[in-house]
Amino acid sequence: MNEKQKYIMLDLGGTPLTPWCRFKRVVKRTFRIELFIGLWVTIREMFKTLFMGKSHTTKYPFEKMPIPPRYRAIHDMLRLLESGHYRCIGCGLCEKICISNCIAMETRYDENQRKEVSEYTINFGRCIFCGYCAEVCPELAIVHGARYETASEQRASFSLFEDMLTPIDRLKEQEEFAGYGAPTPWADKNIKKTPLAY
Amino acid sequence: MDPLMIGIIIKIVLVLAIVSALAGFGTYLERKVLAYMQRRIGPAHVGPLGLLQIVADGIKLLTKEDIIPQNANRIIFMIAPAVTAATAFIALSAVPLFPTFTIPTSFPLIGGAIVPSTIADINIGILFMLGVMGSGLYGPLLAGMAQANKWGILGSARTAVQFLSYEVITGLSLLAPIMLVGSLSLLDFNNAQTGGVGSWILWQQPVAFILFLIAGFAETNRTPFDLLEHEAEIVSGYATEYSGMRWGMFFIGEYANMITISIMASLIFVGGYAPLGFIPGWIAIILKISFFFFLMLWVRASWPHVRPDQLMWFCWKVLMPIAVINVMITGIVVMI
Amino acid sequence: MNPNEVKIKIDGVECVAKEGEYILNIARANGIFIPAICYISRCSPTLACRICLVEADGKRVYACNAKAKDGMDVTTSSEEILEERRAIMGVYDINHPLQCGVCDQSGECELQNYTLELGVDSQNYTIADCKRESTNFSSVLHYDPGLCIVCERCVTICKDMVGDNALSTGPRNGAELDKELKESMPKDAYAMWNKLQKSLIVPSDESGQTNCSDCGECLSVCPVGALVSRDFVYTSNAWELKRVPATCSHCSSGCQIFYETKPTSISDRSDKIYRVTNEWNYVSLCGAGRFGYDFENSGATKDEKQFTKAIKAFKEAKAIRFNSTITNEEAAMLQSLKKELGVKLINPEAKAFQSFLKDFENYRGESLYSGNYKEMMSESNFIISVGSALRHDNPNVRYTFNNIQKLNKGAGLYFHPVGDTLIESLGKNVTPIYHTPGLEEYALYLVLDLFASKDELPKETKNYLESFHKKATKTVQETIMEDVTETVVDEETGESKEVTKKKPKVVEKEVEYVANELASLLGAPEGFGDIFEKMVAKADNFSMVVGEDFYAHPRAENLAKLLAFIEQYTAIKIALIPPKTNSLGVALICDLDEKADGYTIGYNEAGDFRLSALGDGDLDMPALNQQEGTFTNMHKRVVPTNAALSYNGYELNDIMSALGLGEQLSIDWTSKLPTRKGFEALSFDALPNGFTNAGEELRGYMLKQKATKAKAFEVEKPDESYKLEGEIAYRCNPQRQFNDFTNRAHQIFEPFALYVSEAKAQTLGKKVKVEIDDVSLELPVEIDAKMSGDVVKVPDFLSSKEIYPLFNAGRFKQVKISEV
Structure with a gap:
């Protein structure tokens, strides 16, 4: 057995074969205080909760737990911090990799000779929040955000580009994504530098 | 009118009001206690400390649509919950709760009324209570059979098996204390234990006490014997098709039964409302009842429940022999 | 073995080839991989990329321009060769924008492929970049020099295949290479880099515009995303497009094309053709084929009322008038109608042919x-x-x-x-003889x-x-x-x-x-x-x-x-040269009649009841990019085409079925094409549609040619009485326009106008009245810069203008032109 896993094997003993053995087992179990240990554990926890404030309850709508970085909630579209322009370059990789085929986008050649994402939508009726889109995105443009409260009057409420894009007035609050697809802290080590003439 | 009669009516109203309120409060307590034992805080948002949660639940239950399934036997379906609730309260009528007292004459209208410790001071109180509680079996049984639902049928089958079996244990376990006290009146039991902690029947009949408790858990459908409406196996058992206040009546009945069993345990085994040192009798019994009630919640939080076959095995192969032996030993001791 | 065949060994594999064939082509034909960027089959070697370097009998040669000699032993790769190739790919990667995410080549990029193939995983060279701004070369061509690797494939194909000669290399004004590199770098890579730093692709014309026939072959051969159609830029990734192998339906060449489709938009999920691509090593398209793809009859539905009317019309009809932009199967259906119902089939242009x-x-x-x-x-x-x-x-x-x-x-x-100056410019050995019409x-x-040989002549x-x-x-x-x-x-x-x-x-x-x-x-x-x-x-x-x-x-x-x-x-x-798309097929399948009177059904033509794939008739028919079938092209080949877009209306076969003459599907007619005319009884699904590595065409099948008994004849002396004098009009469509369908395509801009040479245009105004016999037309004047002489061209691609009958199926006509 793999030592690292540190399994503890439970010794349940053999199944009693004779009625006498069975009787002995009943008596043994009856007079052991295992049942009272259970009672002790619960009463101990009750006192801890009541008097030592060890409750695990989060008063949910009023208090919220921090979302771990790899949590995969409704997608966010990030902007570039410097210019405020959306990061999405319209490469279509998310559309390609999406296993539930719920991403669709339209792109066009814009006036600044750039690829403009004219329409972008995720069908959240189909999305399974696998996170592939965020992982494949080369620009860290589409990421999973913290909006896990996804109850809505309409399924379409989250699905358009504008719904997911960081509001421009809240650009300063935009946080860098640390989940799937984000560069690892040691990413620099894996890259060879390209010489540049300037 | 006879001051005693007025007192009895007052007591009936009090018992009904208090116990049904307590049943509601019991649900609150249960949720709170379970929560604390599971490191949670339980209901906390409605009212101070979540107390108004009971009211909210009540309103919800009352305003919910009363659905009667298409193929159900309508009349029996509608009556069944009432049977549970009624039997639970009727059982309480023979219970002495606190010492008899007279309402001061300065009180308007009911001044001078004598409120008895028992609503119906019948000298076979224990037998009566066992009988009425036993007939409480009809509630779940009829409910399950009337609702045209297979989970309901299974639930009622389990009800019949479990209640009937464990009534034997209850009866046999109480036989020994009855033999010691020589009366079936609960008042006599109370009076037999007025000599402080040392005079409690518990010390003379520990086995009977434990048997009674176990049987009491089974009869009130509490963990570890809550097989009648065991969600993981039979959805909700006999209560599957019930909703709204009809379901609520089962609930009240169950909690009333819990209180009744707690009261019986307090009265028969741990001294009833006899004063306990400096503690006056009425406080002492409230404390005792509360403890037994709490014990039920505590056990629910701690222990898993048993399998139906284990339940039957336990009843007929373990508890009943022990109870019979206990009665025999007691009989021999009493004879000597 | 044939005397002009040679045997060579490439990487130990025996290959037999024609003498004088390039090593690269032999390797490709035998499935041996030699990397090459700048070479295009059927064009002359450019020697721009130099990565096809191989060793032949111990000597280093470039596979794309080294001819095979008998007994040659070729090694396609060795450590030194790979070193050279790697250095070349490394040089190509210098300053190439790392914007593969938005590039239109999106994964079809040869630069990317070869960089990975040769394992270039680090960059050793650097040079200052220079400013390169993207431009539009013409109404359809978009050039981004930032992405260009100057492989000159576009220049080569334009010169060697298309003949427009519209592109050439021009100055880049890049930084000078460090002289020390000459010693330290592999030789070829240095030479290539040196050239790369000095050149870019520019239009040959000084105006900065190509002024070419807008065929778009340069777009298709571009290995990177530098040359892209203006309409396609940044609209789709290559991988999103579904490739439907088909046959171009505009002229009788019947080139193999791929319609590339994808849903129109987020809200409209019906397919739309985004572009047309081709196997450019084996097929070269024209502008109509490449850009004239959106001629579908969209929005057609099964209009039962009109269908009932159509059935009635067919029962009543004395004649069916149609043109040659139909499939062989449709032609067979029409012929079957003639046989069963006795209607006359009218198609003047196919009749003449x-x-x-x-x-x-x-x-x-x-x-x-x-x-x-x-x-x-x-x-x-x-x-x-x-x-x-x-x-x-x-x-x-x-x-x-x-x-x-x-x-x-x-x-x-x-x-x-x-007069045609473009034809004159195709080569120094091209001699045009511009004779008077009638002297053919x-x-x-x-x-x-x-x-x-004079002695053999009568x-x-x-x-x-x-x-x-x-x-x-x-x-x-x-x-x-x-x-x-x-x-x-x-x-x-x-x-x-x-x-x-x-x-x-x-x-x-x-x-x-x-x-x-x-x-x-x-x-x-x-x-x-x-x-x-x-x-x-x-x-x-x-x-x-x-x-x-x-x-x-x-x-x-x-x-x-x-x-x-x-x-x-x-x-x-x-x-x-068959005059229209499927004229050869129609000519072989249908017994055509001269003329007919009475109730006429028009299929894409005028008639009392009109079937139309243009959506303007009484009953909708599928356009040729919406139906399966075969064409008989000028290569005497029966080629299959597939439906790129969905069509929900009625087809000709539905009418046939209603008349009790139909097959289950239109393509069930494929095996029923007349075998005595050279067709084969093959089912549609049995027809291949592709090319081998050697460039051999595996599309459909060749018509069988049969010897017949030659009729004795005597040639007559020329009859000069048909010589035309004075103002002459020539029935001729502008480049990229062939019929109503090309005119529908949004990327084909050539208008319906009188096309004249520049000199002639001086004598005319902006708009003229052209009188042909007793009909007069008002046409705007367009200059065709590659035309010379006084003859004017009157297009006939719009069937509604009824130009064709004015010329009596002929092409030259004396006209009167006056300025409006």
Whole structure:
């Protein structure tokens, strides 16, 4: 057995074969205080909760737990911090990799000779929040955000580009994504530098 | 009118009001206690400390649509919950709760009324209570059979098996204390234990006490014997098709039964409302009842429940022999 | 083994090939991989990329331009070769923008492929970048020099295949390379880099615009995302597009194309064609094929009311009028209608072609024609074009004409009444003879005179031809200039004067020669005899293409006789150009009638009840990109096409079914095509549609040619009475326009107008009234910069304008033109 896993094997003993053995087992179990240990554990926890404030309850709508970085909630579209322009370059990789085929986008050649994402939508009726889109995105443009409260009057409420894009007035609050697809802290080590003439 | 009669009516109203309120409060307590034992805080948002949660639940239950399934036997379906609730309260009528007292004459209208410790001071109180509680079996049984639902049928089958079996244990376990006290009146039991902690029947009949408790858990459908409406196996058992206040009546009945069993345990085994040192009798019994009630919640939080076959095995192969032996030993001791 | 075959070994694999074949092509044909970026099959090697470096018998050669010799042993890769290739790919990657995410090449990029293939995982070289801004070369071409690797494939294909010569390399003004690199770098990589730093692709025209035929071949050959159609830029990734192999339905060449489709938009999930691509190593498209793809009949539904009316109309109809932009299957259905219901089939353009073909077949004693365009392109080195405005009628024949000049170092004779500067520019051995319309018979006599061995000819013909030969002396002005190319064209005798770098001077000289009056009658350039001597000097494989001008010519029968005659007495192989998409198929399948009266059904044509794939008729029909079927193209091949877009309306087969004559599916007719005409009884699904690595065409099947009993005939003397004088109009569509369908495509801009040469335009206003017989048309005037002469071109691609009947199926007409 793999030592690292540190399994503890439970010794349940053999199944009693004779009625006498069975009787002995009943008596043994009856007079052991295992049942009272259970009672002790619960009463101990009750006192801890009541008097030592060890409750695990989060008063949910009023208090919220921090979302771990790899949590995969409704997608966010990030902007570039410097210019405020959306990061999405319209490469279509998310559309390609999406296993539930719920991403669709339209792109066009814009006036600044750039690829403009004219329409972008995720069908959240189909999305399974696998996170592939965020992982494949080369620009860290589409990421999973913290909006896990996804109850809505309409399924379409989250699905358009504008719904997911960081509001421009809240650009300063935009946080860098640390989940799937984000560069690892040691990413620099894996890259060879390209010489540049300037 | 006879001051005693007025007192009895007052007591009936009090018992009904208090116990049904307590049943509601019991649900609150249960949720709170379970929560604390599971490191949670339980209901906390409605009212101070979540107390108004009971009211909210009540309103919800009352305003919910009363659905009667298409193929159900309508009349029996509608009556069944009432049977549970009624039997639970009727059982309480023979219970002495606190010492008899007279309402001061300065009180308007009911001044001078004598409120008895028992609503119906019948000298076979224990037998009566066992009988009425036993007939409480009809509630779940009829409910399950009337609702045209297979989970309901299974639930009622389990009800019949479990209640009937464990009534034997209850009866046999109480036989020994009855033999010691020589009366079936609960008042006599109370009076037999007025000599402080040392005079409690518990010390003379520990086995009977434990048997009674176990049987009491089974009869009130509490963990570890809550097989009648065991969600993981039979959805909700006999209560599957019930909703709204009809379901609520089962609930009240169950909690009333819990209180009744707690009261019986307090009265028969741990001294009833006899004063306990400096503690006056009425406080002492409230404390005792509360403890037994709490014990039920505590056990629910701690222990898993048993399998139906284990339940039957336990009843007929373990508890009943022990109870019979206990009665025999007691009989021999009493004879000597 | 064939004497002109060689055996070589490539990486130990025995390969048999034609002598003189390039190693790269042999390797490709045998499935051996040699990396190459700049080489295009059927074009001359450019030697721009240099990564096809291989070792042949221990010597380093470039596989794309090293010819195989018998017994050669070729090694395609060794550590040193890989080192060179890696360095070259490394150099290509310098300053190449890392914007693969938005690039339109999106994964089809050869730069990306070869960089990965050769394992270039780090960059060792650097140089300062220079500013390169993207521009539009024309109304359809978009060029981003930032992405360009200057492989010159676009330049090569434009020169060697298309012939427009619209692109060339121009200065980049990049930074100078460090001289030390010359020592430290692999040789080829340095040379390539040195050139790369100095060049970019620019239009040859000084205006910065290509002013070409907008065929878009340059877009398709671009290995990176530098050249992209303006319409396609940034609209889709390549991988999102579904490729539907099909056949272009605009002209009789029937090129293989891929319609690439994808949903229209987020809200509209129905498919839309985003672009057309081709196997550019084996097929070259024209602008209509590449950009004229969105002609579908969208929004058609099963309109039962109209369908019932259609059935009624068919039962009542005396005739069906249709054109040749239909599939073989539809033609077979129409023929079946004729057989069962006795309706007459009217298709004037196919009728003309049919009767001409019939005459030609009868006189030559074999079905169809002997010439094969593919063989011409690869083998012929002398091509004669008669009766066709090559630039407009059939782009693929023009590519063949051009390719023969460029790759086979051949020569070309172009007989046509309309001047065309582009044809003139295709090669230095191209001689245009702009004759007066009506003198086509003389042209054929001239061909006979030039190519037939005189002793074999019948005496009468021989004497007739000799009657034109006159001895004459002429004073020739010989100019010797510094510019060598100039002197070559003008050089007459090359007798004594040699090209020197002295100042130009004019020498006059008396020369005696045999003048051919036929040539001068046709308006051949001065000294045609000597020009021809030079043209024919190295030629040994002759071919001739015959265009639509002949089919409805008043002397068509005699022309057919003359052609048969030429085939009989010369080594020239003759190929006909079917006038419209499937004219050959229709001509073979349908028994066409001259004319009919009474209730007429029009299929994409005028009629009392109109079926239309344009959506403007009484009942909708699927357009050719919405239906499956086959075409019979000018290569004598039956080629399959597939539906790229969905169609929800009724098809012709539904009407047939309602009449009790239908098959389950339209394509069930494929196996029912008449076998006695050369078709095979193959089902549609059995038809392949592709090419092998060697470039062999595996599409559909070739029509079977059968020998028939040749009819004895005598050629007649030319009849000069059909010679046209005065203001002449030529029925001819602008480039990229063929029919109503091309006109629908949003990327084809050529308007319906009177096309004239620049000089002629000076004499006309912006809008003119053209009177043909007693009909007058008002047309705007458009300049066709590559036209010369006074003939004007009247297009007929809009069937609603009824131009075709005005010309009585012929192409030349005397008209009156007055300014409005």
